[in-house]
Amino acid sequence: MTALQPARGTRDLIGEDFRRHHKVAETARRISALYGFEEWATPIFEDTRVFSRGLGDTSDVVSKEMYTFTDRGGESVTLRPEATAGLCRALVSNGLTQSNLPRKVFYTGPMFRYERPQKGRYRQFHQIDIEVMGAAEPLSDAEVIACGWHILQELGVAAATVLEINTLGDTPSRDAYRAALIAYFSAHRDALSHDSRVRLEKNPLRILDSKDETDRAIVAGAPTIAAHLTPEAAEFYGSVRRHLDRFGVPFRENPRIVRGLDYYSHTAFEFVTDQLGAQGTVMGGGRYNGLVEEMGGPPTPCVGWAAGVERLAMLLPEAPPAPRPVAVIPVGEAAEAPALDLLQALRRAGVTAEIGYRGNLKRRMERANRIGARAAVILGDEEIAAGVAQLRDLDAGTQEKVPLAEVPGRLA
RNA sequence: GCGGCCAUAGCUCAGUCGGUAGAGCGCCAGGUUGUGGUCCUGGAUGUCACGGGUUCGAGUCCCGUUGGUCGCCCCA
Secondary structure, eight states, rough: OOSSOOTTTTEEEEOOHHHHHHHHHHHHHHHHHHOEEEOOOOOOOEEHHHHHHHHHHTTTHHHHEEEEOOOSSOOOOEEOOOSSSHHHHHHHHHTTTSSSEHHHEEEEEEOOOHHHHBBOOSSSEEEEEEEEEEEOOOHHHHHHHHHHHHHHHTTGGGGEEEEEEEEOOOOOHHHHHHHHHHHHHHHHHGGGHHHHHHHHOOOOOGGOOOOOOHHHHHHHHHHHHHOOHHHHHHHHHHHHHHHHHHHHHEEEEEETTOOOOOOOOEEEEEESSSTTTTTEEEEEEEEEEEEHHHHTSSSOEEEEEEEEHHHHHHHSSOOOOOOOOOOEEEEEEEGGGHHHHHHHHHTTTTEEEOOOSOOOOOHHHHHHHTOOSSEOOOOOOEEEEHTTEEETTTTTTEEEEEEEHHHHHHHH
């Protein structure tokens, strides 16, 4: 096909697709506001260092998935692959690290990763995101998760997902656990898949969520982090779980949950589903305590999550309905002016109303039907002479004369 | 970055053994010069994704490209 198409991994959101996306973002905006989150917007592209520092040089996102350009001034800039690093940069850039902490931020917008597209995965995709910046208390972890759960419930997708949580511990816990894992997997090195042997060098934690069957058998016998947690890290995790119970958020502990990006510690969680093929994670996040420092700010503990809007939009049990307007239909030239007056009166009364730009009565009725109008208001010479309009219910097919002044009230 | 499958009308898809393109839905017009959604009648629409090859002849077979899709890697 020679016609222009959207670039690979991008797509247009039109009609039902747009309404699905909009419902996800709007619901997240509304519910997160109930928890005290304020919405921010930050640039779509940033200095490349915001991401290379923030996400860790070894992560795939940084090493091979970023849209990075040199601009005309010779600066290296990158289309953001996620929101968190930019939000932490904004906290520092705007001098917000000194007071008023924690800041609770809601975010939604497009993100960019150069990946092979597949179901629920695009090169330009959208996330909703909340972050609590500047709180070290486990209550903030639990509140962030409770807010996510609340949003999923409101969207009607909660029943299709399961919350899995784990702890990655603090730095001493993680280092000790990492060493134990390396020792264990090294002993089984020859039985591991090729991918996992690479992981053993790069990021041993990643072997824990391998999909390879042989790996899984080995993983089943692998040490868990529980035995390596410092007392402080263990107490932190216990407190998060107690708060989740109090908030009434059901969860399943999964010691094999890890996070893809390097900045996480302590709480890690994912809402997963079996309805999206290989892209099972619908919302994922955790605690990250070093990122603000990476951006040049003071040590600032944070916790948050991101969720894929495309994935949530696909899970919505039903498409949000299109709005149903009222069609105002003048018959004959003399009716046009009063029809426009009535049209605006309807809109001022909060009624979605449309007028066709051309066509006779039949044509306009056809169009009213096609745009899903719930009612037609027909105004011709006879009606104007009598000071009324024909108000036709397009679902029932019934029609009656209504005094002009009463029409907006009848349709509100 | 790697592998499987797929690409025919606006949409969903048929197209036999290689013989010059079809259906349903939708769209347009009429049946009805003041009434839609139902019904009836008629009509339009394709570089068969793109490029090359085999052949007298390719939607059909072969190669490549692009795109889609599913999986791997990774991730929301």
